[in-house]
Amino acid sequence: MSYMKKLIPILIAFVITGLLIAKLYDTGINRPSLVYKHIPQETVNWVNSLHGGSQGGSMGINAQPTGPFKWKNTDDYLGKPSAKGKKWGKYETDSIVLYFRQDKDAVWKTNGMSAGRCAEEAVPELKRLFGKYYGPASMNGRKLPIYLADSTSSYHKIIRKLSADHASISDYDNTDALMLMEVGPLGLQVRGIVLHPDCFKRGTTKYKQMIRKEMARYCFYASLDYSLQIHHFQWFTEGLAEYFSQYCPMLEKVDSDMALFISDKCVLTHEFPELEDRGLRSADSFFRFYADKHGDAALTELVQSAYVTCSDSLFLKNGLDAEMLKQEWLMAVTN
Secondary structure: OHHHHHHHHHHHHHHHHHHHHHHHOOOOOOOOOOOHHHOOHHHHHHHHHOEOOOOOEEEEEOOOOOOOOOOOOOOOHHHOOOOOOOOEEEEEOOOEEEEEEOOOOHHHHHHHHHHHHHHHHHHHHHHHHHOOOOOHHHOOOOOEEEEEOOOHHHHHHHHHHHOOOOOOHHHHOOOOEEEEEEEEOOEEEEEEEEEOHHHHOOOOOHHHHHHHHHHHHHHHHHHOOOOOOOOOOHHHHHHHHHHHHOOOOOOOOOOHHHHHHHHHHOOOOOOOOOOOOHHHHHHHHHHHHHHHHHOHHHHHHHHHHOOOOOHHHHHHHOOOOHHHHHHHHHHHHHO
């Protein structure tokens, strides 16, 4: 009898431990659980290369992510009262939670409401293009956190607080927005999307473009199967985000210099050069061409096949001749 009394607490502890481990490896992305040690090294290297710079994203592999087993939004930086007395308000829906300064002036509350509505309006379009929008039910209870910085110093401070490696300010000096993500045993977690105050200058709707761009990144990276050997060219991921960020086709006509750049420098099965300028504009124009030429359903099929296929073999696996497709693209942008 005394033996059984000693055994019962051990059995209870064993069951609780088992349940916690099961929860830890529950990615909620309708795939087999993601176990860190099973992520191929090529995929680890690619994810760890997605860090900072002008492309507006920071991402890394984290074997032991911080925070509770069920993420929710309990670890959001601005979800807690500030020790310095600054008051942060929030706009919250079923899928996002957006933080903004409410004690500075009424403009920031207006900005927060407008940005929140923009994010919600993007959700149906994201579902059509990516096949799914990742809300709390599929992200371990977590809503997508969005932060509206009210100054450049606040922008840098929020980024440092959210960054797993406490990024240096110089890494993000030229960005209008940044999304900080990590991949670990829980799957992909977005720690936050941070918008620079310049996005809200009077007379501009840049914040709408930046929100849509970062949410497109969010859906794409959340959809990837990290248990496979996978990597993608930045021209594909950034061009796709740029394409989704626009409310209408680019007004800028592809001039002779851009056409020559596409002809000489852009190979669909390799990385594009000059991604801060002509390369990114070219990538955006490719997705516009592809949607116009082949239709929205074909674009959706191409994007969703990228979840399990590397960029260098993506077109072949979709029955497309990359060189012929490039010639069609070049013809379309020069006419």
